[in-house]
């Protein structure tokens with residue numbers, strides 16, 4: 001069995017990447033270091049083409065995202081086994097699949113507990129954890145490495161939704177982004193309207209759900225829309241309205257399809273990586289990737 005660690009040496013702190021590489025070499029893994037952004041994609045692509053059995057990202061969500069793209073580009077997502085060693089700053093995705101430390105990651109990889117997880121698609125990009133636009137994407141684009149921990153907690157979770165709601169109710173509402181969003185299919189949308197912020201999670205722990213992990217094997221994405229006021233909305237289904245954030249401005253639901261249009265090029269954050277687009281079509285690739293999960297992973 002050939003196993004490879006694709007290591008991002010600049011993610012997180014030096015101590016955990018060093019530990020990950022030491023453990024990997026001790027256990028007979030090959031270790032390939034990235035030298036610049038984009039290398040994890042190239043290395044994972046090469047490994048998949050060479051038929052490496054287990055391709056493990058050592059880094060944060062950005063490195064995981066690049067590795068998935070590289071293996072997908074080689075057409076090997078259902079053949080290669082992927083994993084993550086959490087040596088990044090936030091390590092949100094690793095936590096979502098029950099991996100909380102460098103050592104437990106190796107245990108998970110070697111336990112053989114592999115699940116077929118869904119992937120989100122946004123135009124021709126993939127995401128395994130989140131796709132966001134509006135406030136969090138803007139924050140993500142301007143977040144320095146040092147701010148990452150702060151950002152992870154506040155912008156995606158505790159801070160972003162309440163802050164956006166505050167802004168909606170204040171005189172600054174007209175400065176919020178105007179995203180035309182359709183939640184659901186074109187033929188039978190659950191909601192269409194103008195949003196200030198759209199959060200889409202495949203494995204995301206959103207506020208209001210007590211940070212429960214979103215199921216990653218159900219072919220659906222978790223969606224939170226912060227609506228702009230003064231919009232005529234079409235709400236066809238009653239149940240999705242927020243559980244904890246019971247604001248009339250908030251829509252919470254699950255869907256396999258969304259579309260977002262912006263009047264000007266707008267930032268979108270996919271697993272923390274930034275793209276700028278005016279139009280995004282989002283959907284799900286059910287059970288697209290074989291991933292090693294930890295023993296705390298909940299379906």
Ligand SMILES: Nc1ncnc2c1ncn2[C@@H]1O[C@H](COP(=O)(O)OP(=O)(O)OP(=O)(O)O)[C@@H](O)[C@H]1O
Nearest residue numbers: 011012035036037059060061062063088089090091
């Ligand atoms: N050798 C390298 N030098 C500079 N940048 C790199 C290198 N290898 C990867 N990168 C870039 O580092 C960025 C951050 O990586 P990653 O998200 O894995 O770590 P993190 O930001 O510390 O963790 P998290 O996203 O979990 O908070 C990615 O955009 C990636 O393209």
